Amino acid sequence: MKILISVLLALVPTLSLATVLEGVGHATIQENNLDKARAEARKAAMRDLALQYDARISARDEMENGELVTSTTEMSAVADIRNATVVDEYRSGNLLRVTVRGELSEAGSENCKAGKASGLRKRVAVTGFPMVDTAQGGNRSVDDAGEKLPQALVARLQQRGNMQVLGSSRLQLFERLPDAPTSRSNKAANQLTNVVQVARELGAQFVVSGVIRDIGLADPTAWGSSIVDKMQRGIGFSDTERRFEVEMMVFDGFSGAAVHRQRFVTSADWEPDGNGSGGFDSAGFEKSEWGQAVSQVMDQMAMEVSSTLNCQPFMARIARVDGNKVTLESGATAGLRPGDELAVYRSQRYFDALGATPELKDAGVSLTLDNVHPDFSNGTMPSDGRQINIQRDDIAIIW
Structure with a gap:
């Protein structure tokens, strides 16, 4: 009897009725490559997690002339896994065992049920990801990570094709990196004021930013130039991660x-010369184990951004109001079409809190688009804008 096992795993931003389980995976360490064995064991543990949560078994027998010639059993599992972490690692000789704990739910059971807004291309700006400790670089392959990482993230988001992506990798959003995104001394300086200003200047509905909190070597002395250091690296006695x-x-x-905040952590073997030292996310970057690990993190970051935006409404700023005629700062490039209807919301602030977050209040009217151009569109409301106090910088929304 032949047994086929296939598992589909998906990392999702939100879960409903998640179940916490532990899975165990094994792998053989070949040629002293612990990182590769660890990755294989973790993958096997993830399969074990999914199969524990939802295993589906089907059998197929083939008969010829009344005799059984083949018997195949297929086992599959479809589960959403989040916050998967390694809780135990044990090595015995060349055998490595990894235990992973994660939150599981049925695939497709996200709390977010995207409506019409999911078919529109929201505009997102990606700013720089500066390093908290620039002294951790010290090599041309990592010194430019603060600019190269957002550039790589922009490329990944553009490949998805479901959003309009603007890159501004040299723009640093936070003044105090260790406290990002907030600062005890001045919360507005690190959260509200500059985010809104950047979004307004770039014409973006969302702003993606962040900080690189750690990019250091596990053992900085492992790369010494002495003969002893080289010998220890050669026989695997040095920690080169x-x-x-x-x-x-x-x-x-x-x-x-x-609307979303998440940390991503990884580590892998790193080489200062050759095998991807041409620069962060360069053509040879993924030739190194560390480059491959970082590239996987950036893939996950792009997936999280896409999933987060998919759960958000589409919002367009009102650029002009003339009677019942309205012009929006979004058009065909965002996926808007003539006949689309958007709910109109008034954006208002109170005199005693002018620097606070603007409050959106449903105006109780809808806007129907008549003409759509690449970067703007025109529509009409059933009421005169002056009668319901609709003006520039108010918002039109599709949920």
Whole structure:
């Protein structure tokens, strides 16, 4: 009897009725490559997690002339897994065992049920990801990570094709990096004011930013130039791993509020010369184990941004109001079409809190688009804008 096992795993931003389980995976260490064995064991543990949560078994027998010639059993599992972490690692000789704990739910059971807004291309700006400790670089392959990481993230988001992506990798959003995205001394300086200003200047609905909190070597002395250091590296006695920890934030550009915040952590073997030392996310970057690990993190970051924005409404700023005629700062490039209807919301602030987040209040009217151009569109409301106090900088929304 032949047994086929296939598992589909998906990392999702939100879960409903998640179940916490532990899975165990094994792998054989070949040629003293512990990192590769660790990755294989973790993958096997993830399969074990999914199969524990939802295993589906089907059998198929083939008969010829009344005799059984083949018997195949297929086992599959479809589960959403989040916050998967390694809780135990044990090595016995060349055998490695890894235990992973994660939150599981049925695939497709996200709390977010995207409506019409999911078919529109929201505009998102990606700013720089500066390093908290620039002294951790010290090599041309990592010194430019603060600019190269957001550039790589922009490329990944553009490939998805479901959003309009603007890159501004040299723009640093936070003044105090260790406290990002907030500062005790001046909360507005690190959260609301500059996020809204950047979103307004770039014409973005969302702003993605973050900080690289750790990019240091596990053992900085492992790369000494002495004969002893070289011998220890050659026989695997030195810890040559480099860490990578990045925190990413997704902000709503109209209010400055954070709609998603997540840390990503990885580490892998790193080489200062050759095998991907041409620069962060360069052509040879993924030739190194550390480059591959970081690239996987950036893939996950892009997926989280896409999933987060998919759960958000589409919002367009009103540029002009003339009677019942309205012009929006979004058009065909965002996916808007003539006949689309958007709910109109008034954006208002109170005199005793002018620097606070603007409050959106449903105006109780809808806007129907008549003409759509690449970067703007025109529509009409059933009432005169002056009668219901609709003016420039108010918002039109599709949920």
